[in-house]
Amino acid sequence: MIRVALDAMGGDLGPRIAFDGAVEILSRYPDVVITIYHFPNPGLELPAPHERLSLIACTDVIDGDEEIVLSLFRRRNSTLYQSLSALAQRSSDVVVTLGNTGAMVALARHILGVLRPKLYPALIRELYSNPLRCLVDLGANVHCPPSMLVGFAELGAAYIEALSDEKPRVGLLNVGVESSKGSAVIRETDRLLASKIWPDYFGYAEGTELFDGDKNVIVCDGMVGNAVLKASEGLLSFMMSKFKGVDGVSSLFETFYQTERRHGACLVGVRGNLVKGHGRSDLSAMIGAIEYGIDIARADLYSAIEARLCS
Structure with missing residues (x-):
């Protein structure tokens, strides 16, 4: 039971x-x-x-x-x-x-x-279930030094391994993919993750890669993660309301909302x-x-x- x-x-x-x-x-x-x-x-x-x-x-x-x-x-x-x-x-x-x-x-x-x-414990949210991809952290930690962000990458990778057959592919959320982009904290986190044997690190991830792309663990601090999540939820709700009653389109949004996203986040x-x-x-x-x-x-x-x- x-x-x-x-x-x-x-x-x-x-x-x-x-x-x-x-x-x-x-x-x-x-x-x-x-x-x-x-x-x-x-x-x-x-x-x-x-x-x-x-x-x-x-x-x-x-x-x-x-x-x-x-x-x-x-x-x-x-x-x-x-x-x-x-x-x-x-x-x-x-x-x-x-x-x-x-x-x-x-x-x-x-x-x-x-x-x-x-x-440090982190909140993980699944962005998509098949194949599984997730965002970590969503607000459990706001001020995050590089060592904490590396821990988030490990927690997210272990989550993917535990709940799917996918191989973890970590990306670090940043304002661009160029090596010169990002704060000192982000650049140091990038260096630390690149030096690790596990999990596999695929470099910076831009916002366009949240729901699609080769990276299935997107790492960020809790302030950014919470803002990203709520902006995404707000956009989905907005689109559903705008297309309400439109044949095909509205049902597509509702299907995505009901079947492709778990409700809630997991504290790991x-x-x-x-x-x-x-x-x-x-x-x-x-x-x-x-x-x-x-x-x-x-x-x-x-x-x-x-x-x-x-x-």
């Missing part, structure tokens, strides 16, 4: 999205059990009893706009802390949350631990499987984020990456 710990309190639309998503997942996957961590609300109707669904009421919620301060690590009764603790205790196989990204990363490092010293580099869904997720996105979590739990992604990077 795949055991999912679901933090119900992080999304903008409230816990109902998590409740309904969990019920739908249980109807689709007979080998999945879900534990929902929620904050009791007298006006909120809980899901109907199910033999593979458990509800754990918590007394605290970490809001989306809260800053990362020391007191965060003492809030053991929050839904996010409790779901991550279940993963650390191996009573669940994956955590899925729509909550505060900074809090999730900080608590995951604190509760689960990192795979190895000085290897910690000792456990963890999916971060978008705070604005609707029901279909919530279901997609849980399905993503099920997929990485089946692949035992965390263990595969640990074996690749720490053996």
